[in-house]
Amino acid sequence: MRIALDVMGGDNAPDAILSGALAAADLLGPAGADAAADDAHTVVLIGDRGIIEEGLEEGGLAGDPRYEIEATTEVIGMAESPTKALRGKSDSSIVRMAELGRGSARGGAGTVSADKACDAIISAGNTGACVAAAQMQLRRLPGVHRPGIAVVLPTFHGPVVVCDVGANPEPRAQHLHQYAHMASVYAERIIGVEDPKVSVMNIGGEEEKGTPLVRETNALCRGDEGLNYVGYVEGRELFEGKANVVVTEGFTGNVVLKLAEGLSAGIFKLIAHEIFETDPELAMKFEPVVKKIYAKHDYHEYGGAPLLGANGICMICHGSSEPRTIRNTIRNAIAYQKSGINEAIVERLGCSDHARGAGR
Template identity: 70%
Template sequence: MRIALDVMGGDNAPDAILDGGLNAAEVLSDDDQLVLIGDEEIIREGLREAGLHNDSRFVIEATTQVIEMGDSPVTALRAKPDSSIVKMGWLGSAKKAKDQHCQAIISAGNTGACVAAAQMSMRRLPGVHRPGIAIVLPTFHGPVVVCDVGANPEPKPSHLYQYSIMAGVYAEKVLGIENPKVGVMNIGGEEGKGTPLVKETSRLCREDETLNYAGNVEGRELFNGKANVVVTEGFTGNVVLKLAEGLSAGIFQTITREAMEIDMDLAMRFEPVVKSIYKKHDYHEYGGAPLLGANGLCMICHGSSEARTITNAIKKAKMYHELKVNDAIIEALAEHEGGEKSGDQ
């Protein structure tokens, strides 16, 4: 398997990203290749320091430009053709890259630019209307897949309906959740509530008897086990994601501080428990979020990714590829008619 890594994308690039890629040496087989995209001198020096400069599993793809986190995605793709994100997207296209094709591309850079590059170069899987980013939220009742969290802020009902199918496949194949319960993010549980987009999406999901439809899901119900998969438009999904991250970090900080103020010995005894729980809720452990529906695998990592985030993203990319998730998505969309019954693509 060939995996392309954007070394220059992310708040901690290039050092943390490169380190994460090099640390993946332990999970790469002899048949794997990790294509490191970015400043050639920086990458070459990193390989030398890690003692991997003669390791054929690591390949350098030199670029001279960087798309910054604040750049306008489409404008930046056109203005910076020799950027790491543009080259990454090109390598992800079997049609364009041919013998240089990478089965997975990974970046912690500008999300909008990553999504645009993937869609322009890799295109979409057969039957897919719009790709969506799927993230995993850890909860007391098990992981919950939320789609979309930023790729498609102004979707149509048919897009969200397809997310319910694609995210359901992801939950079943990667997370091992059999016949996942699917819900639609809404401001209330009643079917009559919500925007026209939400109401129509709910109708499409409800009328599909092959979906294990759980109904509307309020924000608080994300964490109580009502659904294993929750679909929403990219704007709301992104807000939910970042709210959950901030709340999780704040709760653990508060617990630690309160325990230390009450009894330092208690805090020291409690520390292993807090660390264990935090690890289960730490997005760095989950690596990246797949862009479901892309014709290939585009793994989008958090902008503040650390080395271990990238290493875990590479592990997840290999798993996604080996489980043939995209083949399962194509098959599932064909079985569900891909949302065509809505007539709204």
């Protein structure tokens, strides 16, 4: 498997991104392994050649065949307009990353030769630019109307998949209906939930509540026998085990995601502070337990989120990604390919062989 990594994207780039890539060496198989082997993987580091070469040298991995360099001269900033940036910065790391992914999705078509094509793309850069570049280059899986970003939120009742959290802030009901199917496949293949329960995010449980979009999505999901649909879910119920999959539009989903992350981090800091203030010795005894619990609720441990519906593997990481976030995202990309999620999504959406070929 070949994985294209945008080294220049993210609040902590390039150092954190490059460090995370090098920390993933143990996931890539032994150096010099047969490229055709199932456990042989290559990370293509995209960005400033000098910075990448220096990082490989410092990490003791210079010349390691598991790492390749794809040099670029431009960077798309986190605050830049995605459309303008993609048009004006053709030699940016995000654009090149998507082009490498396109080569794999289209069998080496376009400007990318088959030997350089990548099976997965990863970036912690400008989310809008990453999503737009992926849609332009990888395109969509056959039958998919609009890709969506799916994240896994840990709860006391098990993980919950939320889709969408930022790719599609103004969707149609048909898009959310498809998210329900795609996120269900993801929950089955990655989390191991059999016949996941699906809900639509709403401000109440009553049928008449919600925006027209929410009510129309509810009707589509309720009338779909292929979904294990259990109705609306409120924000507080997200953590109570009512559903394994929750669908919503990208604006609300992104707010929910960041609120949950911020609240989780704040609660653990408050608990640690109060215990230390009460009894420093007790705090030292509880420290391993608190760290263990926090790790289960730390988004860095979960890595990047997939752009479900893209005709390829696209992982979107937090702008604040740390080295371990990137390492875990590389792990996620490998697991995603092995699980056959994209093939399952195409089958789930009922695409014919003819449509599958036309979609590429």
